[in-house]
Amino acid sequence: MTTEKDTCDGHNPNPDAVEIVRSKTCSRQIMEDVAATFKILGEPVRISILHALSINTLCVCDLAELLNMSHSSISHQLRILRTARMVRFEKQGRKALYRLDDDHVETIIQTALAHLTEDGCTTDRRNK
Amino acid sequence: MTTEKDTCDGHNPNPDAVEIVRSKTCSRQIMEDVAATFKILGEPVRISILHALSINTLCVCDLAELLNMSHSSISHQLRILRTARMVRFEKQGRKALYRLDDDHVETIIQTALAHLTEDGCTTDRRNK
DNA sequence: TGTATATATGATCATGTGCTCATATGTTAA
DNA sequence: TTAACATATGAGCACATGATCATATATACA
Numbered sequence: 001m002t003t004e005k006d007t008c009d010g011h012n013p014n015p016d017a018v019e020i021v022r023s024k025t026c027s028r029q030i031m032e033d034v035a036a037t038f039k040i041l042g043e044p045v046r047i048s049i050l051h052a053l054s055i056n057t058l059c060v061c062d063l064a065e066l067l068n069m070s071h072s073s074i075s076h077q078l079r080i081l082r083t084a085r086m087v088r089f090e091k092q093g094r095k096a097l098y099r100l101d102d103d104h105v106e107t108i109i110q111t112a113l114a115h116l117t118e119d120g121c122t123t124d125r126r127n128k
Numbered sequence: 129m130t131t132e133k134d135t136c137d138g139h140n141p142n143p144d145a146v147e148i149v150r151s152k153t154c155s156r157q158i159m160e161d162v163a164a165t166f167k168i169l170g171e172p173v174r175i176s177i178l179h180a181l182s183i184n185t186l187c188v189c190d191l192a193e194l195l196n197m198s199h200s201s202i203s204h205q206l207r208i209l210r211t212a213r214m215v216r217f218e219k220q221g222r223k224a225l226y227r228l229d230d231d232h233v234e235t236i237i238q239t240a241l242a243h244l245t246e247d248g249c250t251t252d253r254r255n256k
Numbered sequence: 257t258g259t260a261t262a263t264a265t266g267a268t269c270a271t272g273t274g275c276t277c278a279t280a281t282g283t284t285a286a
Numbered sequence: 287t288t289a290a291c292a293t294a295t296g297a298g299c300a301c302a303t304g305a306t307c308a309t310a311t312a313t314a315c316a
Contacts, residue, residue, distance in 0.1 A: 018190050021183045025194075026241065031176045034240050039170030043274080044156075044163040051159060055149045060293060062146045066153075073275060075294055094283040094292045104243035111239045112162050113154065115232035171304080188263060201305060203264055222262045222313040 037105070040084050045069065045077050047109065049098075053087060054106050059095040165233070168212050173197065173205050175237065177226075181215060182234050187223040 025031075041047050048067055052058060058066070064074045078098060081087045088101040100106055153159075169175050176195055180186060186194070192202045206226060209215045216229040228234055 017184055017186060018194050021180050021186065021190075022194060024183045025176075025179055026245070028172075028176075030241070030245060031179060032172045034237070034244055035170055035172040035175045037170075037240065037244060038166045038175065042163055042165075042167030042170040044160045045274085047163045047166065048153075048156075048159045051153055052149050055152045056145055058145060058149065061291095062143075062149075065143070066146050066150060070276075071293070072277080072295085075292095076274075079294075091283095091293095096293060107243055108236070108240050109162075112165065112236050113158070115235055116162055116165060117154070117158060173304085189261095198306075199263070200265085200307080203262095204304080207264075219263095219313095224263060 037084070037108075040080065040086065041105070041109065041112075043077070045073070046081060049074070049077060049081065050086060050100065050105065050109060051113075053098055053100045054109070057097050057099040059092075059097055061095065063098070165212070165236075168208065168214065169233070169237065169240075171205070173201070174209060177202070177205060177209065178214060178228065178233065178237060179241075181226055181228045182237070185225050185227040187220075187225055189223070191226070 026034075041050070045067060049063055052063065052066055060071055060074050060078065063069075063078075064071045067074070078087065078089075082089070086100070086102045086105050087098050089096040089098045091097075154162075169178070173195060177191055180191065180194055188199055188202050188206065191197075191206075192199045195202070206215060206217075210217070214228070214230045214233050215226050217224040217226045219225075
């Protein structure tokens with residue numbers, strides 16, 4: 001077995017490792033899509049919004065209060081989440097009641113929370 | 129005038145929703161940690177590196193070839209992944225053999241791939 | 257020893273992006 | 287209607303960050 005040997009570009013006689021990996025990796029497009037999803041989740045404000053909405057529906061105003069941020073910032077971020085189809089809203093009077101719109105994303109966040117806190121967040125109710 | 133309140137306290141008929149959610153959300157610190165992890169995964173190059181390393185150990189040179197990027201870029205990104213303790217490396221001669229160093233991250237990526245491709249990537253071997 | 261290889265890293269630059277401000281739209285109440 | 291409320295959004299700015307270039311370090315080989 002020489003799969004873990006030299007496998008560099010032109011200088012190397014057996015770039016097997018690269019070819020083996022290449023044959024098993026997902027397409028570039030898929031990786032970019034997954035990265036795009038993670039990128040959206042990679043902002044404290046946005047993942048906090050999603051986390052909050054996984055507990056209850058909330059309006060812009062509530063989210064601004066909860067996260068101690070301006071209505072404008074929350075609204076801008078909600079727009080990004082809406083565009084990504086991660087949340088949807090329903091008008092109620094002059095308010096906009098937001099809720100999650102993607103089970104997959106919720107699962108991913110739960111998985112991440114569970115793994116990174118080693119015991120999940122369900123039993124971990126500490127507040128800021 | 130005290131109408132300068134950015135929050136909804138005064139106008140919201142039931143700020144209970146906010147309190148209920150607040151009592152059930154993870155700490156701000158945890159959310160920031162999770163966001164930081166997602167942020168690292170939110171770059172095509174980095175998640176592609178991690179995805180590739182989940183299949184086999186590879187050196188900088190191999191990754192550069194595989195992802196069609198400069199050695200410098202790969203090395204810079206690997207440094208970020210090393211700092212985040214997502215990968216580790218082992219010197220073999222003049223090469224640096226990289227491998228994953230975090231099972232949690234691998235699980236998160238697998239979860240994301242499975243959910244976002246609706247059937248996982250194990251059977252999806254398309255290349256770029 | 258000298259040279260090519262392999263990787264690491266600081267500096268620079270260009271781009272991306274989040275926040276704020278100002279403003280617009282729409283809703284409810286007086 | 288007018289006024290206050292709730293949200294949306296474009297513009298501008300400040301900051302973060304990824305890619306490139308130049309350079310440094312270290313190893314292998316002739």
